[in-house]
Amino acid sequence: MSAARPRARVHNMLVSLDGFAAGDRVTFDQPIGGAGLLFSRFDGRVIDGVHNADAPITVDRALTSMWGQGIGAEIMGRRKFGPQTGQWPDDGWQGWWGDEPPFRTPVFVLTHHPRETVEFENGTSFHFVDATPEEALRQAGEAASGLDVRIGGGPTTVRQFLEADLIDFLHLVIVPVVLGAGVRLLDGLEGVEDRFTIETVGTEGGLTHQLWNRK
Numbered sequence: 001m002s003a004a005r006p007r008a009r010v011h012n013m014l015v016s017l018d019g020f021a022a023g024d025r026v027t028f029d030q031p032i033g034g035a036g037l038l039f040s041r042f043d044g045r046v047i048d049g050v051h052n053a054d055a056p057i058t059v060d061r062a063l064t065s066m067w068g069q070g071i072g073a074e075i076m077g078r079r080k081f082g083p084q085t086g087q088w089p090d091d092g093w094q095g096w097w098g099d100e101p102p103f104r105t106p107v108f109v110l111t112h113h114p115r116e117t118v119e120f121e122n123g124t125s126f127h128f129v130d131a132t133p134e135e136a137l138r139q140a141g142e143a144a145s146g147l148d149v150r151i152g153g154g155p156t157t158v159r160q161f162l163e164a165d166l167i168d169f170l171h172l173v174i175v176p177v178v179l180g181a182g183v184r185l186l187d188g189l190e191g192v193e194d195r196f197t198i199e200t201v202g203t204e205g206g207l208t209h210q211l212w213n214r215k
Contacts, residue, residue: 006141007148009169010158011067012047013185014038016175020182021155026083031096032154033079037177041205047102059203066171072144074103075136077157078111081126088115088128095126106143108136110157133164155185162192170196170212 015021016038023033032038043060045053047067055061082093088111095101101124108127115128127143129136140149151161161167172185186192196212203209 005137005166006072006144006146007168008137008151008161008166009071009148009171010151010153010161010167011171012042012064012173013153013155013158013171014042014173014175015185016177016179016182018178018180019184019186020179021153021158021185022079022183023179024182026079028083031083033182035179035182037179038175040177041175041207042173058205059201059209060205060207063171063173063201063209067150068102068104070148071105071150072147073105073140074107074150074152075140075157075161076107076109076152077154078109080152080154080157081109087113094118094120100124106140107152108140108143110136133161133166137161137166155183159185159187159189162186162189165195167212168214170210172210172212174208174210176206176208 013021020035023030023035026033030036043064045055046061046065049068050057050061050065053061081095084093099120100122101120104123106125106127108129110131111128112130114130118126129139131139137149151158151167196214199211201209
């Protein structure tokens, strides 16, 4: 990993048995484009840490809780922020998460269309940038105050950062469902696994976690 940039991490990237990580088309009614089965066993209560959930500390919950540890900023694709395409409409849309988005850090949304920054009282701020993966990571790294940058998805955005060889850690969660269609994570990335050491952990909950660490 180069000392000139922050560490880029991907967490809780859900993937079906047939390799899909999202549906084909995002709408207001289907935020992940018809791939809801991927979330059938996902416990999002612990993304801020197991101490925030009144539940047993299982392997699934412990690995999921790494999402926020040591993260100072996030980069996400436009479809993760909302279903709109083209120029941003004047509809007041501020993302899927209501008045308290879970990020609590600066978030950089990749888009070709400018928009004013959206800020929330809990420390979350959405910055809309037209940038390459390298430039977006530079901006997010400056905002992260020495902490890591999370590449938050969706799968197309993660794939772009893998193509640019900018990912240092990738946490995949293989969910035992078959989607049959959607957006694949690793299409066109043959041999990318050779850049990483990969540890695989199966859990009692039926999930398979893969921890990819840059060699």
